[in-house]
Amino acid sequence: MEPRWTRRRPVLPQLQTASGASITDRPPPPAVRSPLRHLTRGASSDPLTPYAPLVLAVLGVVAWALSVGHLHPYTAGAFGLVTHLPALWWVGLLLVTGAVALALVPATPRTTVVIGTILAFALVLHGTLSAAESTPRFEAAYTVAGFANYIALHGHTLPRIDARFSWFGMLSGDGMASTAMQVSTMWFLRWAPLVFELAYLFPVKALANATLSSPRARWAAVAIFLAGNWIDQDYFSPQAIGLLLYLVVLVVAIRTFGGRGLQPRAMRWLLSTRAMRATRTGVLRRLYLPLDARPGEALPDASTSRARAALSVLLMFLVAVLVISHQISPVALCIVLFFLYLAGRTRLRTLWVFTAFGVWAWLSWAAEPFWSGHLTKIFGSVGSVGSTFSSSVSGRAVSSSFGRSVVEFSRLGSAGLIWLVAGAGVWILWRRGRTQWNLLVLAVAPVAVGGAVSYGGEVALRILLFSMAPLAVLAACLIDGPYLRARAVAVFALVGLALVVLFPVARFGNESFEAIAPGDIAATNWIYGHVPVGSTILVFARDEPLLYSHVGDYKTRELGLVVLDSTSTIASSLPHRTAWIFMTRSQLEDGIVFGGLPKDWLTTFEQKLHQMPFVRLVDRTTTASVYRISSRVHPVHHVVPPPKLHPTRPAAHPPKPPPPKVDHHLHQRLPTVHRVQPKPAGSGTHTGTHSTAPHRTTTTTAPPGGKVHNPPPTFGTGGSAASPTGTSTTTTTTTVPAGPPPSAP
């Protein structure tokens, strides 16, 4: 299809370089003679040849599927999963990358072929972790599932427990859908990254359709987006849905409501001043750009006034949902819409006001528990863009281990590369007489988010996330236009290849501590079944799935670097009342990667725990362990009431507690977990290795007093009996099959 603007403007304007020479005087460079051109030319003679990319893609997916079974994500080290990827996986990646490249050789790729190859590409890049890991990954995803599960069970939120409950839109939607679907909220977790990536491709393609002229470049933008988006914010979360809504609102704003550069009056006056004009001319000349380039975007969609009115209402509806679902996405949307308005790129001149009002209103009304008393924390770094970026970019690059540094630098490299090639794409297109102000605003404006909100070290990642779609489209500008330049094609191909090669390092680099093993979940289920409500649970770091259910039942405290101290120091820092310690493989890796701790720190820490008479190992799986800290408070001097579980209950005749609301679908998909024998307290040194007897029987005794949840059905059977004194004793007998030698801890 011939692009509309080329029909409207068949003759290129006289463009001037800094030296004053007209660049349209030069004859166009010869089109690239691709070595693969016979594939497109032979389309009519051989009907199967155009489908060669599809065949390659299928072969790649087969190789990928065969390789995924050999991945061992729970043994990943500082490099992440990349050192564990088998050769067959790389073959699969090579094949699908080749398939995408081959599908993009024709100027107008076949829709079915290019869609098939891009689906395969997405599956290999973004489906590997989902396919390789038997349980969903990432502790934050479990927390989201836990919050949604709480709303599904109770129908209300807990904003005092966690600030994220104040933006509960996505959580309540998840809760409602999962209840109607009769599944656990964890059902969504495993394949969410792939599903979200595929969902993002719609607005990315729509954005490319609105700004690029050649079908090949539009599809190339989609592929670049897939290869460049290593940011790992596509797990099942409010921000994942927020990004989808963010992109869709912006696409509609520049497409159906696109402006043609008519800025607000004040802006026009500012730009018409002599100083601004001189600056503009000077900058363009320094960049060797023509002074009279024209808008390169497509004309705004023709639509009826009724359709535009309906779309306006729809956009306000989407913005409202976004405001209630996520904190930072509507702020970014507001900023970008404001800059689009300033640049005259959208006719929706008040949508940014509506968004800002929505953010303010929701923050004032429903999110009051979030900001009351924390204003300094929220607005403390507002305006300090430099320090925010230095903490989130350069701070991350400094790492304790070589592997981690490689991962961080690959991420910086990937991000830098896509910014670089996007800049080159804009420059080349501008040199040809076409500007891309829409994409420039969409890509650059999110940087202001860094100065508008206080979001800690993650803000650079979020900015990159918001900019990724327009950056991918800008990168595809390199190969946009009626004819291709050999150098541009070569640069584009090299950058694409580099992004693909960097992707496994950047994306899978956190897998050592972000993978949640089945053993971690089994230990969490043990805690749900045996640890009284209201107990304090000590962890090293929050890389554990403790919140995937029973939100609000436990208090969690991080031990931090106390774990490295001497036995006596650790003992003195542990609570004097009954508490629990929960250690997992993911926390071990977190300590190694981020804390710079020795590789055996967890084994050493556990040895110290075993030397304490009041600490006892009560549960151990292949990747996690649970310790009980007995109360050391003297009963005479400190009368501590038992945990209040069911108030106003008489002690003499304790009624049976009502069965807690248990999500019976929660454990359906959990795999079998090998549970190992916990060693008795004070049994001397603990090496961290385990017995491999064919069958082991573990008997654990729950603490007296307190409510005890139903043990999860996937492992263990047991009974519970209430004693006449109101305390309960639960004995759980677990018989587990033999398993492979467990890994650390």
Next chain:
Amino acid sequence: MALHRAHTEDEGVAADGGRRRPGSERAVRLLIAAAAAAVSAAGAALVLAGVTSPARPYVVLVGLVLGSGWAVVGWLNLRPDAAYIGSLTLAVGVSVPIAVSILLVLSSWWHPVGVSGALLGVTAGVNLLLVVRHSLDGGPRAAGTEGAS
């Protein structure tokens, strides 16, 4: 793919100022509306009847997203670009159940199963109306009646 075909400047304009949709595009819209109505109706039946089935999660999810999304976007006269229409359908389809659940939480009237069934039923009905409309009068007028301003 019919939906992906973009309008061209010289496409035929009907005498009344509106532009007739090409037959293939109308067929695709009709097919999508019919599929959305069928999935939504099936989801509503599964939810309201309390049927436990391995297919229930998928049917209900597709019904909630595609059904509610197309029930809104299907009435808009948008330029026939599959990516554009698809992205809007997805966004609306995700947002409608979220908005309904927000209302349930804010009103402290948490009845997720019944409300989801009702939502699926309503979207099935609206999509059915779209099917009837596409079948009877050849669908809504396409974009371009007033042009871009």
